[in-house]
Amino acid sequence: MKNGRRAHRPGHRLSSHPVKKTIAIVEDEPALRENYAALLARHGYGVKTYANRKGALQAFGTHLPDLAIIDIALEDEAEGGFDLCRELRAMSAEIPIIFLTARDSELDAVSGLRLGADDFLTKDVSMPHLAARVAALFRRIDALRRPHTASEVLRRGALSIDAERMQTTWKGTPVTLSLTEFWIVHALARNPGHVKNRQQLMDAANVVLDDNTITSHVKRIRRKFIEIDPGFDAIQTVYGMGYRFVE
Amino acid sequence: MSIRHQLLLIALTTLILPWAGCKYARELDAAQRRAQENALAASAETISHALASEPARVFRDLDDRSPFDAARGDQYVFALHNEPLIDGYREDWDLAAPATALPSAEGYAARLLLGTEGRFLYLYMEVEDARTVAQPPVIGPTTLDFTRVDLVTEHPDGTRDAFFFASGAPGPLPAQVLVRGESGGVHFVSEARIQGFWLQTATGYQLEARIPWSLLGARLWIEAHAGDARRAGFEPEDDAPGGRLFMATPGLSTLLATFVRPGTRATVLDANALRLGVAGTLESGGRGAETRSASWYDRFLSVDSTHWPLEVSAADRMQGAAIRAALRGHTSAEWLRAAGGGSVLLAAAPLQIGGEPRGAVVLEQGGNPLLEARDQALSHLFNLTLLGTALAVVFAFAVAASIGVTIGRLRLAADSAIGPDGRIRLSMPESQRSDEIGALARAFERLLQRLNEHTLYLRSLGGKLSHEMRTPLTIVRSSIDNLEFSTLAAEQRGYLLRARDGTARLQFILTALGAAARVEEAIKQAERVPLDLCALLDSAVAGYRAAFPGATFILERPENECPMRGAPELLVQLLDKLIENAVDFCPPGGTITVRLERLGSQYELSVANDGPPLPPAIKDRLFESLFEHRSGREDKPHFGLGLYIVRLIAEFHGGRVGAADRVDGTGVVFSVRLPLI
Numbered sequence: 001m002k003n004g005r006r007a008h009r010p011g012h013r014l015s016s017h018p019v020k021k022t023i024a025i026v027e028d029e030p031a032l033r034e035n036y037a038a039l040l041a042r043h044g045y046g047v048k049t050y051a052n053r054k055g056a057l058q059a060f061g062t063h064l065p066d067l068a069i070i071d072i073a074l075e076d077e078a079e080g081g082f083d084l085c086r087e088l089r090a091m092s093a094e095i096p097i098i099f100l101t102a103r104d105s106e107l108d109a110v111s112g113l114r115l116g117a118d119d120f121l122t123k124d125v126s127m128p129h130l131a132a133r134v135a136a137l138f139r140r141i142d143a144l145r146r147p148h149t150a151s152e153v154l155r156r157g158a159l160s161i162d163a164e165r166m167q168t169t170w171k172g173t174p175v176t177l178s179l180t181e182f183w184i185v186h187a188l189a190r191n192p193g194h195v196k197n198r199q200q201l202m203d204a205a206n207v208v209l210d211d212n213t214i215t216s217h218v219k220r221i222r223r224k225f226i227e228i229d230p231g232f233d234a235i236q237t238v239y240g241m242g243y244r245f246v247e
Numbered sequence: 248m249s250i251r252h253q254l255l256l257i258a259l260t261t262l263i264l265p266w267a268g269c270k271y272a273r274e275l276d277a278a279q280r281r282a283q284e285n286a287l288a289a290s291a292e293t294i295s296h297a298l299a300s301e302p303a304r305v306f307r308d309l310d311d312r313s314p315f316d317a318a319r320g321d322q323y324v325f326a327l328h329n330e331p332l333i334d335g336y337r338e339d340w341d342l343a344a345p346a347t348a349l350p351s352a353e354g355y356a357a358r359l360l361l362g363t364e365g366r367f368l369y370l371y372m373e374v375e376d377a378r379t380v381a382q383p384p385v386i387g388p389t390t391l392d393f394t395r396v397d398l399v400t401e402h403p404d405g406t407r408d409a410f411f412f413a414s415g416a417p418g419p420l421p422a423q424v425l426v427r428g429e430s431g432g433v434h435f436v437s438e439a440r441i442q443g444f445w446l447q448t449a450t451g452y453q454l455e456a457r458i459p460w461s462l463l464g465a466r467l468w469i470e471a472h473a474g475d476a477r478r479a480g481f482e483p484e485d486d487a488p489g490g491r492l493f494m495a496t497p498g499l500s501t502l503l504a505t506f507v508r509p510g511t512r513a514t515v516l517d518a519n520a521l522r523l524g525v526a527g528t529l530e531s532g533g534r535g536a537e538t539r540s541a542s543w544y545d546r547f548l549s550v551d552s553t554h555w556p557l558e559v560s561a562a563d564r565m566q567g568a569a570i571r572a573a574l575r576g577h578t579s580a581e582w583l584r585a586a587g588g589g590s591v592l593l594a595a596a597p598l599q600i601g602g603e604p605r606g607a608v609v610l611e612q613g614g615n616p617l618l619e620a621r622d623q624a625l626s627h628l629f630n631l632t633l634l635g636t637a638l639a640v641v642f643a644f645a646v647a648a649s650i651g652v653t654i655g656r657l658r659l660a661a662d663s664a665i666g667p668d669g670r671i672r673l674s675m676p677e678s679q680r681s682d683e684i685g686a687l688a689r690a691f692e693r694l695l696q697r698l699n700e701h702t703l704y705l706r707s708l709g710g711k712l713s714h715e716m717r718t719p720l721t722i723v724r725s726s727i728d729n730l731e732f733s734t735l736a737a738e739q740r741g742y743l744l745r746a747r748d749g750t751a752r753l754q755f756i757l758t759a760l761g762a763a764a765r766v767e768e769a770i771k772q773a774e775r776v777p778l779d780l781c782a783l784l785d786s787a788v789a790g791y792r793a794a795f796p797g798a799t800f801i802l803e804r805p806e807n808e809c810p811m812r813g814a815p816e817l818l819v820q821l822l823d824k825l826i827e828n829a830v831d832f833c834p835p836g837g838t839i840t841v842r843l844e845r846l847g848s849q850y851e852l853s854v855a856n857d858g859p860p861l862p863p864a865i866k867d868r869l870f871e872s873l874f875e876h877r878s879g880r881e882d883k884p885h886f887g888l889g890l891y892i893v894r895l896i897a898e899f900h901g902g903r904v905g906a907a908d909r910v911d912g913t914g915v916v917f918s919v920r921l922p923l924i
Contacts, residue, residue, distance in 0.1 A: 029718055035725035042732055102717045104765075106772055123721040124754065127728030208754070211823075212765045215816045216772070239783050239819045240790025 021138055022046040024065035026056045026084060027100070028075045032123075036069065036100075039127045040134065053080040057087060064092055067137060070117075072101040072108060082115060089116040094144075096137040098179075100125070106216050119179040121207070129206040133179055140166045156189045157247040159234065173228045180205045181221050188235060188245040197242035218243055250654075251647030258636070258643035265632040272625045283592055284580035287511075287610050291596035292578055294506045294513060295608040302600045305515060305523060307496050309600075315519035318350070319489030320468055320481030323521055323563040326495040327364040333419070335446025335453045337371045344562030346373055349471065351479030356451075357471040359480070363494055368458045370443075372396060372471065376451040380474025382413035394474050396454055398422070399483045401490070402464035407483065410438055412454055417447045422456070438462075466490040493517070499524030507610075514609040515598065518574060520564045529591065529611055558583040558591050565609060569595040573607035590614035653677050653684050657691070664695055671699040709888060710764025713757040720757065724750045763888045763895070766820065770899045773814035780809035780818075780843060780850060780921075787819055788841055791826050798833050798856075804843040809850065811923050813900050821896040822854075824889040825917050829856035832915070846920070849902070853918035860908040861915055869906050870894040893919065 023045045027033040030051070037047045048065060050056035052075045056068075068088055074080030085097055099112040104122045112120045118137055121130070143164040154161040158171040166182050168175045177185060187204030188196055196204075198214045209217070218235065225232040234246055298305050315321045331339045337346075337360060346358035356375040361368065379394040395413040402408070410422040422441035427433055443456035468490040470480030481490060499515060507513045507527035515523040560566050569581035573595035580594040591611055598606040656676050664672050673695050678688035727747050735743065781804050788802045822841075829839045837857035844851045861869070870890045890904075897904045902921040909916060 029722070031722040032718070032725060035722065035729055038729050039725070042729075102714060102721070104714075104761075105768055123717055124758075127725055211820065212762075212769050216769070219816075237815065238786055238790070239815065240787030240822075241793070 020046045021066040024048045024068045026050045027071045043131050053084045067096045069098045069100050072103055085115045085117055113178050124208050132206050156192055161186055170225055170228050175224050192245045192247050195238045195242045195244045250650055254643040254647040258640040261636045261639050265629050287592055287594035287612055288578050288580045291594045291608050291610045295596040295598050299600050304502055315493055321491045322361050324361040324363045324492050324494035327362040330364050333442055333444045333455050333457050335444040335455050349480040353477040355473055355477040355479040357479040366460055370456040372454045374451045374471050376473050379414045381415055395472050397470045399468045400464045401466040412443045417445050419444050493521050496523045500526050512611045516565055517606045520570055529613055555582045555584045558585050569593050573597045576604040671695055709760040713761030716757055720753055763891055766892045766895055773817055775812045775814055777812055778815050780811050787822050795830050797835050799838045801840045817896045821893050824893045825854040828889055829854050832858040849920050849922045851918055851920050853916050855916040857914040860912055870904050
């Protein structure tokens, strides 16, 4: 609890785990699968790899992993990952799910997140960034299991951010944000009034994204806040420069 | 040659049909006429042979071979069909022939006509003599100066008798004979057997008389005398031929009638071409000029008869080439134009007696009525074919015009199928037609479809490439990431660093390649909201000043707000691409001018930079996808997508893009026109 601030520092490497967490990687490309497996194993996780939805689902039936990384297109199923996500979410409401895919359309991202995934990553993501996300998600799971302490909460007007649990509320109502979205909001809210350019936001969110993707992330974030509060105008665009949070 | 001219030519070739029909008709016509000629000539020869076996029934005097000499007073005596009344008029003679003028040294005009019926010779004379001198009651032997007609006949034994008719009171009068008395005196005695009728007319007199053959010899001289010394006619001369009477052979016509078919007229001529006998009547089957309307195209249709000789035969004799040939011994036939219109076929065969042509048998026949009927049918056919040709020409012209217009429309559509903005229109006019033009239009549509697919493929190629290469690139990069955790020598670390650097560049390239696809994606999601273009520009240009310190930025914009409806992120991206482009070509320390102007209902946003002018050849293609022709700075990859993205965003806002050199050649200006709403 005391060193909860570390949670929002990207690239943080975990040193040890009391219990070895298991991660399921569902990816039909063998080389990628093995590379991800090697990376995560090096970080001290137990890794199970599956090439298709059927194999993964069978294994999940007997033993649920602590986190799942799923590709959307699985062998002959173009949307196999979505189906798997839905089925997995049906088995467990808490398990963190990350989509990791070559598809980068807005529609895919929205669909994936709507199915209850915690993050939607394109394969541009670097290995250290991926590791950071996995760590962050596990940390959140841990934080959620511990009793809640209000001292870790960052407050900016109606906005409050619990960095440890990665929970955001606006005017007291929780806002469901993906991991990337959470990090963007967090980066903006830490220094209100300061313009964050796209590069800074990418660094904060541990991603490499192009302008349009950043723009759509910000739009998506705004939309989520506006759903709660139609008058929401705290995240502003500074054309040609970036974005800023205004209290 | 245009299509309509070609079709017109084709249509005109249908004129061959009437032409061929006419040619065929004329040949058929000629053949039938020849057949008719041959048949008639054969009939004439048959009759001629039959008559030649009975010469006595043909000639009154077989041994008389003397030629007819009108100058010496030879006369033809017409056969009359009934006995005329002796009344001074010739109307009841029922004879078409005119009276023959008698020769006169003094210009005394007298005309004579002779005829025979039964036992009598009939005489008719017209004399123009207004001043008739009556016969004196008593005349001296030397005073014969009164108006009279002398008749002198010579008997076979050489003796001669003379009669005369003298004018007195008009009315019936007998002939008189001059009798020399024993005392040497002369007195007149009436010859009651010879009856005449004297009729006074306005110009002279007419005399009709009946003379029994029994009083006449073989020769007869007739002369008209005036009260003065004038006279006209013939005087008997001693030891000279002349005054002979030629006439039809009695019974010959009856004989001839047994040979003659209906509608045919047969005539036997003697060597002088005088008629010896006639049988049958000519049917007026010849085409009458009044029964058919002469059309200009008649000459195409029927045998040209205008060069045929006119039928000119007189009542006493026949003329013409066929007659002359027959009298010389050759059978021949000839077409003649009848005087009353229509045609007559005349065939003449020589009458050979003892191997010597002594006359001719002539058959006359009217033109074949069948031929006339056929001519009329042909005429109808000709009319119909002409009508057909006219219809064909009109139809061909209509079709040609329609095809021409259709093809013209197709050509226009093909010309404008690719619009100025590079968009391809997929539908062609006329593609619903079921003919070859429709097929052509559909072929065009398929071609355009293929072209469109190809264009769309090219447009999406960047996105596809970037997508497809992402996985292998990720494999490489994740492998390198993993490799970094291995224990590596310093040398290997150097290689690893280069490999990482290479993948980073590759990633940048892929991201750039997929940019257009992502903009298209963004456009699909974009919403247009009210915004202030001026504020947007202020903010953006401030950002550029910070981002590109090497160039000087000037912003020229209207003082007040510039409201419009648009997607601000996209507009900024549009501006980004224009600025990136300008920075690329702007020399260090150069100036980039961003200008916003309001032009009526739209804004013109332009970004101008110092630098080289545009290559003239590619001005039109600058805004196309994957088109990059200009070499800017070398440190960044170019795929020609930046300006394409500008175009995509401008079009999303209903705007247009353009590029031009500065007038003074110091740089280029890229402009975007955006409607306010």
